[in-house]
Amino acid sequence: MTDTAYADLAPLLRRMSGDEKHDWSALSTLDVLWVLYDRVLRVPPDRLDDPDRDRFLLSKGHGPMAFYAVLAAKGFLDPSTLDTWAEFGSPLGRHPDRVLVPGAEIGSGSLGHGLAIGVGQAFGVRSRGAGVVVLVGDGELDEGSNHEAIAVAGRFGLDNLTAVVVDNHNADHGWPGGIETRFTVENWASAVVPGRDHDALHAAFTSSHPGRPLVVVADIDAELEGDR
Amino acid sequence: MTTVSTPTMREAFVHTMVEAIEADERVALVLATISSSLFAAQHAAYPDRVINVGIREQAMIGVASGLALTGHRVVAHSYAPFLVERPYEQVKLDLGHQDVGAVLVSVGASHDDPRMGRTHQAPADVALFDTLPGWSVHVPGHPGEVGPLLRAALAGTGREYVRLTTRSNAAPMPVTAGFAPVRHGSLGVVVAVGPVLDAVLAATEGLDVTVLYAATVRPFDRVGLRAAVGSSAPSVVLVEPYLRGTSAGEVAETLVDVPHRQLSIGVRRDAEIRAYGSTAQHDEVHGLDAAGIGRAVRTFLLS
Known part of the structure; x- marks a missing residue:
């Protein structure tokens, strides 16, 4: 692993925007991504085709700057690539393309695709002892395709699958009873944690949940939200 | 005189798939209830690569994509409207955009059973594949052509659509790439x-x-x-x-x-x-x- 710190992300993010003043820590996915790549995922940047690697799927392809910054910080991307973001010929677009971005396991942007792909990958790597983590947004969960995938993962007890829901409180009609109940009714284990608390996120991601998939709802204070 | 029972295309598909599943651990099959009972033994024997997701066709294609991304040669199968039209965006994005191959095998071609009505008819299926890059389309005319076409599709890595029907010519034709x-x-x-x-x-x-x-x-x-x-x-x-x-x-x-x-x-x-x-x-x-x-x-x- 490249020895970088959380504080190194701000200059990387600045390379994509040129914005000196923006409070980058407000990006809703930044802390979740950092904790995953810094402390949870076994994904060596020099062995991107290792069949035993963990998989991270950014299903919510909107606002991928935090994802690109973390990939750069962890050695998947040359930081100079960030300067080309969204230009013709750049590998980095406003939605990520797995064919173009080293370390991106899926191309995403249209909402509601990542979780079912993650279910298929979880089946595919279960016997290898590898894990799959899929990041979805609370608004993204409106797409019915997620609920097909939630049911399938629960019924098959895919305990190498984790869904992390970054909850910006962005869904137009909300999730009465809490987002996690949409998963727990399908036999998922669940944890709801403050979305910027690195230790709490780490503890949730590494908790034991034999025979069941895990959902981690990372709650983001809407007042601070800058990533709509 | 002996009575020879001719298998249907669907039976030829099942026979060929069972052989492939048992012979090659890369081969995976994802179903959405349709035809699931025909693979009961394989569901039990190979639970990580013969998967029935229930009546959830979007998940069927997404799961097929995930399996393909982990190195499997995946077949997904249902009635044509539910394999091609309902999860069209999954076919476009989860397979094509992810740059993975898969073999989609449909039954219920056009008006195979008109008693079922419009909901079970997808005569636009081949036209839809024409809107997406990289798909091969196979339209066997006899059950005897299904095995060779499917085995060739499984041996490759591309995106292949195999369109099965209850209709049949009297005799199979040799399976060739061209006309x-x-x-x-x-x-x-x-x-x-x-x-x-x-x-x-x-x-x-x-x-x-x-x-x-x-x-x-x-x-x-x-x-x-x-x-x-x-x-x-x-x-x-x-x-x-x-x-x-x-x-x-x-x-x-x-x-x-x-x-x-x-x-x-x-x-x-x-x-x-x-x-x-x-x-x-x-x-x-x-x-x-x-x-x-x-x-x-x-x-x-x-x-």
Whole structure:
């Protein structure tokens, strides 16, 4: 692993925007991504085709700057690539393309695709002892395709699958009873944690949940939200 | 006299899949309830790669994508409307955009069972694959062609659609990549796709035309069609058991530098046929029966 710190992300993010003043820590996915790549995922940047690697799927392809910054910080991307973001010929677009971005396991942007792909990958790597983590947004969960995938993962007890829901409180009609109940009714284990608390996120991601998939709802204070 | 029971295309599919699943641990099968009971033993024996997701077709294609991304050669299977139309965006993004291969095998071609009505008919399936890059399309005309086509698809890495039907020609044709010449004549070329071959042969009996047989229609055998036109006449009739004119653009591209005429015969685009009844009745409505094909071909070539 490249020895970088959380504080190194701000200059990387600045390379994509040129914005000196923006409070980058407000990006809703930044802390979740950092904790995953810094402390949870076994994904060596020099062995991107290792069949035993963990998989991270950014299903919510909107606002991928935090994802690109973390990939750069962890050695998947040359930081100079960030300067080309969204230009013709750049590998980095406003939605990520797995064919173009080293370390991106899926191309995403249209909402509601990542979780079912993650279910298929979880089946595919279960016997290898590898894990799959899929990041979805609370608004993204409106797409019915997620609920097909939630049911399938629960019924098959895919305990190498984790869904992390970054909850910006962005869904137009909300999730009465809490987002996690949409998963727990399908036999998922669940944890709801403050979305910027690195230790709490780490503890949730590494908790034991034999025979069941895990959902981690990372709650983001809407007042601070800058990533709509 | 012995009674020989001929397997259906669906039975040939199951037989070939079971063999492939047991022989090759890369092979995976994802189902959405349809045909699941036919693979009960494989579900039990290979739970990580023979998966029934229930009646959830979006998840079926997404799960197929995930398995493909972890190195599997994946087959997904259902009725054509639920395999191609309902999860069309998953086919576009989870397979094509992710740059992975898969084999999609449908049953319920066009009006295979008109008693089921419009909800179970997807004559636009092949046309939809034409909107997406990189798909091969196979339209077997006899159950005996299913095994060779499917085994070849499984041996590859690409995106393949195999369109099974309850309709059948009397005898299987050798499975070839290009169009197979069946008859030679001087008035023009009739391309018969899959199960319409027998009707085309009956319709053109005594007519001086070339007949080509296509069990694989994408990629479209432009070389074969050009050669056939070159040794016949630049009048082309397409007879396709799905949406009329689906391959008309392919013919036009093939003969871009050759003044030519073409006629398309297939499932009507201009109206939804709100009628039940039999396949024969629906063939007649669409002009896909031998009489209808014969009338259209004679009018086109002789008048």
